[in-house]
Amino acid sequence: MKRYVLFSVLLAIFFSACIEAEQLQVKTEEASAGLPMQIVLTWQQDPSTTMTITWRADGPDENPILRFADDPEARSRRWTAVTAHSFTFDETEALLHTVELTGLEPDMEYYVVIENPFFPESFSFRTLPAHSDEREIVFLAGGDSRSRRDVRREMNRMATSENPDFIIFAGDYISGPLSEREWDEWFDDWHELLITEEGRRIPIITAIGNHEVHGGFFQTPDKAPYFYNRFISPQPRNYYALELTPDLVLITLDSDHTMGVPEQVQWLEKTLAKNHDKKWKLVQYHVAAWPSVRNMNDTIPRMIREHWVPLFEKYNVNLVIEAHDHAFKKTVPIRDNQRDDEHGVIYIGDGGWGAPIRQTKDPAMHWWLDEAFAADHFWKLTLSKDATHLRVEPVFRPPARSFVLGAE
Ligand SMILES: [Fe+2]
Structure with a gap:
């Protein structure tokens, strides 16, 4: 009898534990269902007064609320509530949410809470200054984060440790x-690592590369659904200009992945003419016109040199950021298809944020290359406070990480 009672008690404990575990699982699923994740910050308009915030949260609830304020200690009525636009697209299981905050103060840190009953997500962001002479602007330029995830994560950490205002990424x-799966991993890594210790998220300005596009080259935007739906950029989203400060404009182009090189010429000339008085004119796109690895007579490099490069030279573009070759590169100053130390345009690249790195051509044998070698890297650009200097310095992934032997 005693044995039967003991068995009954154990059975009751077992079933009660099962029910609790089941309830806990339901709760966990409910919580994770609406969890804001994969947050990415971009700009569609003026970076001194706007910010676009996009995230994934696969809950049942559409149109979540985001609140923001310029003081994290502000009383609740000083927080502005904005309803996010929710959307998805055919090729994904994700439910995405996006808001564009407008009418912001320049050079201001804003604090954000994305509402969620279980795990509200909080972080901050910073708008850019509206005037010159306010402060230095630091930004990073890179590309090709593709397939070595551990290296990409390390590069992400290195990028955040530079505390940049924003990152420009050439595809x-x-x-x-x-x-x-790959896009999820990329956005998971970005969400986790592109946030400073103080909780500030770093915006990205995106160019499209061949790996974002089904078919790679000579395609149309519908062949790149993840790129166009997950990075909310100015329209059209493959080629656009952003005035980053009164002295600095960045032009992003599509090196014939979803829009032809010749088809962008008219817009490029109009945009460069409109910005001719800007002290600093930068351009980014994916395929290198002056490659460090590939054949410079390939179709796209030739088309870029024929259609875009003469305009870069005519309007005195200061610096062009390229990618695609997976190596470190800096060209000599180039004008009229030859070295011109006084009036030439410098091209840097060629992508190394986690993609497999390649051996380069020998700069001694190729006149357009000043330096080129295999290295994981990105570029750090610092616009001086008075906007008279733009410092351009490479940041390399160390060849080996430090380690400690013996007890500390
Ligand atoms: Fe590429």
């Missing part, structure tokens, strides 16, 4: 353009 984020 090839992932390898498989329609691989949801």
Whole structure:
């Protein structure tokens, strides 16, 4: 009898534990269902007064609320509530949410809470200054984060430790353009690592590469659904200009992935003419016109040199950021298809944020290359406070990490 009672008690404990575990699982699923994740910050308009925030949260609830304020200690009525626009697209299982905050104060840190009953997500962001002479602007330029995830994560950490205002990225984020797993991993890494110790998220200005596009080259935007739906950029989203400060304009172009090189010429000339008085004119796109690895007579490099390069030279573009070759590169100053130390345009690249790195051509044998070698890297650009200097310095991934022997 005693044995039967003991068995009954144990059975009751077992079933009660099962019910609790089941309830806990339901709660966990409910919580994770609406969890804001994969947050990415971009700009569609003036970076001194706007910010676009996009995230994934696969809950049942659409149109979540985001609140923001310029003081994290502000009383609740000083926080502005904004309803996010929710959307998805055919190729994904994700439910995405986006808001564009407008009418912000320049050079201001804002604090954000994305509402969620279980895990509200909080972080901050910073707008850019509206006037010259306010402060230095630091930004990073890179590309090709593709397939070595551990290296990409290390590069992400290195990028955040530079505390940049923003990052410009010249394409090839992932390898498989329609691989949801790869895009999830990329956005998970960005969410986790592109946030400073103080909780400030770093915006990205995106160019498209061949790996974002099913077919790679000579395609149309519908062949790049993840790129166009997940990075909310100015319209059209493959080629656009952003006035980053009164002295600095960045032009982003599409090196014939979803828009032809010749088809962008008219817009490029109009945009460069409109910005001719800007002290600093920068351009980014994916395929290198002056490659460090590939054949310079390939179709796209030739088309870029024929159609875009004469305009860069005519309007005195200061610096062009290229990618695609997966190596470190700096060209000599180039004008009229030859070295011109006084009036030439310098091209840097060629992507090294996690993609497999390649051996380069020998600069001694190729007149357009000043330096080129295999290295994981990005570039750090610092616009001086008075906007008279733009310092351009490479940041390399150390060849080996430090380690400690013996007890500390
Ligand atoms: Fe590429």
